Amino acid sequence: MNARRSGRAPVRGYGITAWGRAFVDPVEAEADHRHITGARRYFRDRHVDSLTILPGRITAAVRGSQLDPFTVTVQPRRIDPPTVVDLLRGTGRLDALLELARGEQPAALRELIAPTEPADVPSSCTCPDEAPRCIHVLATVFEVAARIDRRPTTLLHAMGTDLPELLALARGGDDDGESDAATGEEGGPGRPIVREDWYGDRTPLPAAPVFGTVDPLTELEPAALRRALRASGVPATVIAEAVDDLAELYRLLTGP
Template sequence: MRPPPRRFFRSKARAVSGGLKLRAGRGKVGETWWGRRWTAALESFGWQPRLERGKVYAKKGQVLAVRVAPGKVRARVQGSRGKPYEVTIALAVLAAKDWRRVAAAVSRQALLPAQLLAFEMPRDIEDAFPKAKPLFPASRQDIAASCTCPDAANPCKHIAAVHFILAQEFDRDPFLLFTLRGISRTKLLTLLRSSRSPVRRAGPKKEPAGADLSGRIEGFFALPKELPAGWGPSPARLERAPLPGARLKELGVPPFWRGELDFEETLLRYLEAARARAEALLRDC
């Protein structure tokens, strides 16, 4: 007599609020080439089915917290059980001598350091890294991940969800990828400055011997006849910026934004209310 067929039940994740949500819609994840490069590397390892399940988790906001440190990512992901699962993702860090070589290679091209200062990952940055220690993982052996869930597969959907949140955060701050590889933003920029050729700075202009400075001294403390621009009476009405939220767009979304609503739209509403209130106060003065 045959035993009854085994039945498998798909567990449903517990709903959470305030989790880190993947903002991407359908298709590829990542607004920048380096964010897409991260997920493309994972897909090349044959993890596509697991990654798709993790993407669903990431979009639902099941990732509760993520902390990026040199060589390691620690995260908490809410699954079907009461206690969130602990996820760890580890990558090898580069030694100090390797980072000096990377900084020297980057500094040889003037545009690359400028792009990094603008929080943009140069497309040629991968060429500066040694083949044995690439910036992005080249094989599944480059990533050591673990999760406290009972799923024996690796990556499980909880690990995969963290990978997608990481890609989203790399979009916002590419220096997080360098942190994961073992160097902070401050240290990397210091290395880039020290790797550049020293520039000889011109000293202060010296006055010729015996120069008459009396005219300059007499007018030093004199008051200007007209006030500089911006020192006049306060405007009766606040002028609206030609591009509302331009500075906000430049600053971008805060790290690991947890809001249910779009950050930019939400804050713009508050800024508009503050502007209207300020105008009302000026009219009452």
């Protein structure tokens, strides 16, 4: 039965993708069953607030057994982006970066950036629990893993890099050492772009096309959107509200 129709909130999940699970496993390896079970409850009940993910530093405020929340800090081992790109190039897997750009989770890249042991993910908490991984730390890591499940590039960010940086390093690392003007210069609208010498003749690529702005909620097929919402179990009385929410989300994603 649909969770919305039954009146029950959907069960939250984390680590349901290989990339999300790769971030969780080294931390859970130091935790016992009691702490993991309690942290799962905190995660499901959304006890983790103010989650901030910065390169090599994750912080959160976690509501626990006391009036004031506990402060959690997780400091993933930062990777060296040039080394990652060199290893991908050496194994002929630079295409993993393009796979990630398409929203996939390439194993070749995950194996180079994800933590592999507990020491790669040190953590601390202001709670009095002296266990290697307290409930609050675990709940925070679960929240981060849930974000990685939704957006794999979150793992890159937490480990100290991002996809644009890796792509730039991949473009600039040609073997003959030629300048970026020959191999990676970006051209604006109307200007050619010269990339890696795939065909051996330094052929300039045509300029990228310029597309006008399109509002998919109004200019494509709004009737199809409403049919899809009805099929997903959204009551007919709230479809208009759901469309408004989607429009606001689209505005935030595409706005300046």
